[in-house]
Amino acid sequence: MKRIASACFLLVASSIGAQSGECPVAPDHSTGVSDVIAQIQAAETEQAARALSNQLWEYWTDAPDESAQAVLDRGMTRRSAWDLLGAIKDFDKLIAYCPSYAEGYNQRAFAYFLQQDFQAALPDLDKAIELSPNHVAAISGRALTLLGLQRIDEAREALSQALELNPWLSERHLMAPGGPLAPPGEDI
Structure with missing residues (x-):
């Protein structure tokens, strides 16, 4: 029994990078992200x-090491298959191992959002944005989460920030006249 428990521990430990002790610093893609945002604009x-x-996603989902990448990829696969609890567990592991990697928080927030647990999603989005201020997806996700919480003014402000970075976001239609985030007084 002890051997089985040890084998299970080693399997779990290797899947989250515990072999190396701590997560390395995530690759610095800030210049690349800024360049792509300028091209989008x-x-x-x-x-x-x-x-x-799509190029932004390549930067954001470039995890700090192979172990973190494997957990991120598995969590995203689970989320895509609507195994939201499994995805959240993977993102919990990723965040515990790499607490300064923004995408772990963003992906966990997305899983919470899909569960309509907006209260749980919001702090993760705030942390992702703190770690990666130009993370357009996290900023627009924050807007949608605030909309889900009926915090309309804050949602409008967050979406405006996201649209400054990427004016082509599909969520821009939420701010059109008659949309749920249309500026006050701009009815159809």
Whole structure:
């Protein structure tokens, strides 16, 4: 029995990088992210902006090491399959191992958002934005979470911040006249 427990511990430990002790610093993609955001802002069509936005995800989901990458990827796969509890457990492990890696918080927030647990999602989004101030997806996710909490003015402000970075976000329609985040007095 002791051998089985030891084997299980080693399997779990290796999946979260406990072999090396602590998470290395995440790759610094801030210049690349800023460059892509500038290209998105200059894009002439939504389609062109969308293709550029995919490059942002490549930066954001570049985990600090192989162990962290494996846990992130597994959590994202579970989330995509609607195994939200399993995804949250993976993101919990990732955050415990790499507490300064923004995407762990962003992905856990997304899983909470899909569960409509907006109260749990909001602190994770705040932390992701603190760690990665130009994380457009976390900022727009924060807007949607605040909308879910019926905190309309804060949601409008967050979405405005996201749209300053990426004016082509699909969520921009929420601020159109008649939309739930339309500025006051701009009815249809």
